[in-house]
Amino acid sequence: MRTILFTGPGGSGRTTVAAATALEAARRGSRVLVLSADRTDSLGAVLGTPTGGTPTAAAPGLTAWRPDATAGFRADLLAFQDRASTALDLLGAARLEAEELTPLPGAEELALLRALRDASAADAHDLLVVDLPPTPQALALLSLPEQLRRYLRRLLPAERQAARALRPVLGRLAGVPMPADWLYETAGRWDVELAAVQLAVEDPDTTVRLVAEPGPAGTDAVRAAATGLALRGLRADALIGNRVLPDTSHDAWQAGLAAQQRKALDEWRDEWRDTWGRTYAVAHLGRDPRGPEDLAALPVPGAGEAPEPVRWPVSEGDADGGRVFVWHIPLPGAIREELDLVRRGDELVVTVGAHRRIVALPSALRRCTVDGASLREGELRVRFAPDPELWPRTR
Numbered sequence: 001m002r003t004i005l006f007t008g009p010g011g012s013g014r015t016t017v018a019a020a021t022a023l024e025a026a027r028r029g030s031r032v033l034v035l036s037a038d039r040t041d042s043l044g045a046v047l048g049t050p051t052g053g054t055p056t057a058a059a060p061g062l063t064a065w066r067p068d069a070t071a072g073f074r075a076d077l078l079a080f081q082d083r084a085s086t087a088l089d090l091l092g093a094a095r096l097e098a099e100e101l102t103p104l105p106g107a108e109e110l111a112l113l114r115a116l117r118d119a120s121a122a123d124a125h126d127l128l129v130v131d132l133p134p135t136p137q138a139l140a141l142l143s144l145p146e147q148l149r150r151y152l153r154r155l156l157p158a159e160r161q162a163a164r165a166l167r168p169v170l171g172r173l174a175g176v177p178m179p180a181d182w183l184y185e186t187a188g189r190w191d192v193e194l195a196a197v198q199l200a201v202e203d204p205d206t207t208v209r210l211v212a213e214p215g216p217a218g219t220d221a222v223r224a225a226a227t228g229l230a231l232r233g234l235r236a237d238a239l240i241g242n243r244v245l246p247d248t249s250h251d252a253w254q255a256g257l258a259a260q261q262r263k264a265l266d267e268w269r270d271e272w273r274d275t276w277g278r279t280y281a282v283a284h285l286g287r288d289p290r291g292p293e294d295l296a297a298l299p300v301p302g303a304g305e306a307p308e309p310v311r312w313p314v315s316e317g318d319a320d321g322g323r324v325f326v327w328h329i330p331l332p333g334a335i336r337e338e339l340d341l342v343r344r345g346d347e348l349v350v351t352v353g354a355h356r357r358i359v360a361l362p363s364a365l366r367r368c369t370v371d372g373a374s375l376r377e378g379e380l381r382v383r384f385a386p387d388p389e390l391w392p393r394t395r
Helices: 014-027 042-047 069-083 085-091 107-122 135-155 164-174 181-201 216-232 252-271 291-296
Strands: 002-007 032-036 056-059 062-065 127-131 206-212 236-244 278-283 314-319 322-330 339-344 347-352 355-360 368-376 379-386
Touching: 002 014, 002 135, 014 032, 014 042, 014 056, 014 062, 014 127, 014 206, 014 236, 014 291, 032 042, 032 107, 042 062, 042 291, 069 107, 107 127, 107 135, 107 181, 135 181, 135 216, 135 355, 206 216, 216 236, 216 252, 216 347, 216 355, 236 252, 252 278, 339 368
Parallel strands: 002 127, 002 206, 032 062, 032 127, 206 236, 236 278
Antiparallel strands: 056 062, 314 322, 322 379, 339 347, 347 355, 368 379
């Protein structure tokens, strides 16, 4: 199943473009599901069909779904409360009732990730269109499964679970309580669920489209998004300039704004061709699009094929008479002054401005030491030299 994730700066019209893309694909005969986490139901307003906690038929071949974050949050917290009942009783804590629980900030985004996982697993549609939050929140959301799995592995390593039968004995000898079985069971269940979400996000048929209004602010957003997506290893297949004004106006103010938009679009096509693929212009209707007829008037790109996955290859060479390996990490739009690298055990911490990712080193590089790094033409090249203490010696 093909999956397209839409994001962009707040107020750029990404929900409208996502809905128009889903509707166009449905009209071409695909079975389409469009997801949104917006609690104000902006997706339903654009489609002309209110959406709720269950999938709703919005048009022939098109289903819209806005997951109910409240129900999911209540179910998870009550289940955790039941699991921790012994500890809560010892503390004298009062139980929470379902009626008094309201979702915490971020609950909508977590509900969206679960819906993405469920829709990908069900495979009941040909195309899944996801209306993500604004770009900074979207990047943080898409990185959440990988980061949470890393935290779980650090807090509850698999080797500790192997000694579960010894915990009662160890508890008596040490005189301190040991983690209960339910804690490991819960961690294991979370890891499976997070792995499923991560698999859906990193699927070869999953791509990201950025929606922005052409202009200085939009250009800054495009650059920041390109760097963040590349660092996450996510594939981008389209850059969409939204609300583009016609260039035939006789009004001086409107003509000036239209000229600024055309200049920005030309720069996007020249600078970001290799990063975003094609750049599209979606015309301004002169009003906020509402309903299927307005959406059909928007010239949005089709689903198309997913581009090649983002690869981080390792090359081998010689430097100063010694053997070196170079890890090539694409970081389009990155600025040298905002770049920071830290080697931590078998991981590399890469920070580019507001973006940060902790990645595991390939097996060969774990037996090397960092020998330097450089940023050239939107690519970070990290050099590694074999560690004589760890690298196999030849006879």
